[in-house]
Amino acid sequence: MLPETIGELLGFGTNMGPLETFVAALIAAFIVGNIMLITTAIAGPWAKRKITAAFTDRIAVNRVGPFGLLIIVADAVRLLSKELIIPDGADRPAFDLAPIVMVFSALIGFAVIPMGSGIQLADPEVGLAFVFAVASIASVGLVMGGYASNNKYSFLGGLRAVAQNIAYEIPLIVTAASVVIFTGSLRMSTIVNMQAEPLFTVFGLTVPSWYAFVNPFAFVLFMAANLAEIGRNPFDIPEAPTEIVAGYQTEYSSVYFVLMYLAEFLHIFLGGAIIATIFLGGPAGPILPGIVWFMIKIWAVFLFTQWARSAVPRLRIDQLIEIGWKGMLVLSFANLVLTAVIVGVIV
DSSP states (O other), X not given: OHHHHHHHHTTOOSSOOHHHHHHHHHHHHHHHHHHHHHHHHHIIIIIHHHHHHHHXXXXXXXXXXXXXXTHHHHHHHHHHXXXXXXXXXXXHHHHXXXXXXXXXXXXXXXXXXXXXXXXXXXXOTTHHHHHXXXXXXHHHHHXXXXXXXXXXXXXXXXXXXXXXXXXXXXXXXXXXXXXXXXXXXXXXXXXXXXXXXXXXXXTXXXXXXXXXXXXXXXXXXHHHHHHHHHTOTTOOTTTOHHHHTTGGGTTOOHHHHHHHHHHHHHXXXXXXXXXXXXXXXXXXXXXXXXXXXXXXXXXXXXXXXXXXXXXXXXXXXXXXXXXXIIXXXXXXXXXXXXXXXXXXXXX
């Protein structure tokens, strides 16, 4: 674990007291948090625009700094220097807390993700359940922001977010449960280690037993449900700019809008981290360090979400709910039962 490694580097030894444990854990959390914040800072203002431009045959940002990279700094200064506008009649405590709840629900999820090279804050026995539980707290932030804004479009966005998350979070978790059947554990490190065994060898190339290869149907289901959880096309119903302006975030400006925007991309990368961990072997990979492979995998998931955003049209809200309850839910339970039967026969 990273806190123990930092404790040893600081000279605390292996038997750390409460104060030493707290200091080491705080430094470790600071490192992991900044890794993800830097990743998000690159993805949001710069990579998102460049990827979308590539898909739509445009140029995108290229004037501010080399390759347009300094747009990250320019956007930060521009947004943070804007006036923070509070709508008349807003429920101020809920309005203020909503962006913070959304950001921290994503950041806390990374605490149990094994990123390779010893970079993991904690490895509880219920790690997979923990990451789903804290990620789902974002739904509370969406509802708070939508309700507290005193805006009908924001309120509609919050209601849509709740309906969407309920409809797709159940298939998401049920599909992940099929992986738990294979591993027999909710511990994230165990799930990663179980995928290290070779699956088969073709022409001298060994294919690892990643669950994306073992159960590709579950992998496809999870990827689709994850798009709904992070609000990417065809499931960007809570924002739906052509219908409800910007949904739950319509009334947010300045630093609050930055936090909302940050939370959106943190949840995209958290979804990518979960997919990499339970389906793509976590940080496993040849030659390169584990953290490099982990970042490659979560960026690959990010690239897929941006492709969906650029290429797939938005569903109507009634279509989205119908697909979730009548399609994804049924398929996820069918996958769970089939996985249980196959594992039962093999074991």
